[in-house]
Ligand SMILES: NC(=O)C1=CN([C@@H]2O[C@H](COP(=O)(O)OP(=O)(O)OC[C@H]3O[C@@H](n4cnc5c(N)ncnc54)[C@H](O)[C@@H]3O)[C@@H](O)[C@H]2O)C=CC1
């Protein structure tokens with residue numbers, strides 16, 4: 465049995481009766497799923513998956529500290545908190561210090577999972593025993609999970625690939641071509657790896673599903689909201705501000721961290737400029753191409 469909590473009573477009651485979800489058109493909710501807008505309906509035992517946008521994680525976990533403290537919490541959000549520069553697990557360490565924390569991340573569109581399409585993800589938890597338990601609990605016939613103890617690496621891969629997806633969308637939207645996209649993905653991966661290494665992540669985590677895997681998905685598919693925001697920027701079109709696009713705030717947060725720490729993250733810097741409309745794509749491209757020549761190293 466699985467319980468799904470959401471804050472909107474009308475939407476949750478509708479989902480419970482109609483067995484469908486407005487955000488996943490065409491999907492039928494499994495009989496084992498109960499939808500509720502009362503968080504006290506959650507059973508006392510078992511892991512809780514937190515799937516709210518990154519910039520709301522602190523508010524949600526603070527509001528429901530009584531219900532979430534001391535539990536196993538599986539973070540599904542991908543991003544960095546703009547106001548603090550913290551990763552999701554670092555926010556939880558502040559708001560719910562007694563919780564056991566895991567991270568579920570990697571290349572997966574919710575719509576694909578809902579359709580039962582094959583998907584593989586990273587499940588990261590510092591406690592390997594807990595990771596093994598969660599791995600068994602959360603797999604499904606079409607969903608394969610690989611374990612990792614590198615929470616930092618898993619979180620950074622998931623957060624930073626969204627910034628690169630915006631860059632790639634902008635390049636494609638502006639008609640710069642697939643070769644430009646490949647260059648951005650490759651040098652973007654180098655940038656992700658540099659920053660992750662500086663923050664203590666393991667290189668092999670970045671090379672896995674949570675980093676390289678999700679970068680490949682989000683930089684090449686219009687199923688990605690981050691890629692679509694980039695496309696709109698590149699085409700000079702408006703974009704619906706109500707859509708969750710994690711890479712925008714993450715680009716700002718990461719650029720600020722890079723400036724403070726002296727890290728060289730040129731693609732992140734131009735994406736921060738693009739999302740804040742301080743730069744246009746032509747100027748961004750010119751800035752990247754005019755950088756001093758260097759050896760090809762991460
Ligand atoms: N949609 C996808 O395919 C995937 C999403 N993610 C990550 O999951 C996180 C959430 O993304 P989505 O579910 O796609 O976003 P979404 O925008 O579709 O849904 C977010 C949900 O959170 C709720 N919410 C927002 N603020 C809240 C608050 N203060 N209290 C309670 N509920 C609140 C919204 O009402 C909405 O139902 C993001 O970090 C995203 O990167 C990760 C992998 C795949």
Ligand SMILES: O=C(CO)COP(=O)(O)O
Nearest residue numbers: 570571572573688689690
């Ligand atoms: O993280 C995702 C796929 O792995 C979802 O991507 P978007 O948030 O860009 O839609």
